Amino acid sequence: MNLCLSLDRLDHQIARFGFQVEAVALDSGYLTIPICKGLSERQIFGVIAHRRYHSAIGLFPKLKFHYDSEQDRYICPNQKTLTYSTTDRKGYRSYKSDPETCSGCPLLEQCTRSKNSQKIHPTCMGGPQIKGQTKSCVCFRKKPLQKRKEKIERSFADSKQLHGLRYC
Template sequence: HIFGVIAYRRYHPTRGLFPKWKFHYDIEKDRYICPNKQTLTYSTTDRKGYRSYKSNPEICSSCPLLENCTKSKNHQKVITRHVWEDYKEKIRRNRLSVSGKTLYKKRKEKIERSFADSKQLHGLRYCRLRGKRNVSEQVL
């Protein structure tokens, strides 16, 4: 029962190509649907937890939206989705809600302020040594 609100990174898609949010994810069938109503089916999961969804290159080669979709030479679009993406979307919705926006504003007063104090007042702007163990000794 924790209401999570986490900072976000701005997503910078490749110019001229459709961003990932233009592709609809079908939860029931575990697939993506492109703007031209073609499916991208599940292919594999890598070691970092990203699931790959690939289009059919035979269908994509004759698609009128191909130039806006992919630059690959084999005419295949690949989209990756993390195995925890459902939870990430839930946190994203929390951040955009009214109570999430109120809570996110307090971040600069609580968390960011303590980091700023550590850097400015306690000499933690730069570390003299490398590695987790050595940095821990410097902090202590």
């Protein structure tokens, strides 16, 4: 999916029909840096579903790692730090632990299964999430997403089921 194409399509709809768009509701596939930045530049409020990633069985969930905004780092359950490492092309920031420090940790088995004893903690949207919101233009609210599910997803389901567009 070309995400810039999605913003171009939105621009086309606004220009063609003269819509005064204040907010858009999107599914979780659109929760990316370029989409959020484009919506912010257009001063459009984005309501985007959040993907819930589950940790592997036996490993600490992401919530056990606390973010220290003053020093831009994460603190693990054993009070050791994960420092910022890099940002990938999709906008995910990676925080990594020191393998030498982690190799002797009593909580290592619950933290990571990596061979070099290093924990890598990716965060989405260019920063950590704070109570269901990111630092970008996105907010997760139930009512607009519920309306989207009723209006949009129903028509997609009808198209797939009734009009043979399942594999289109």
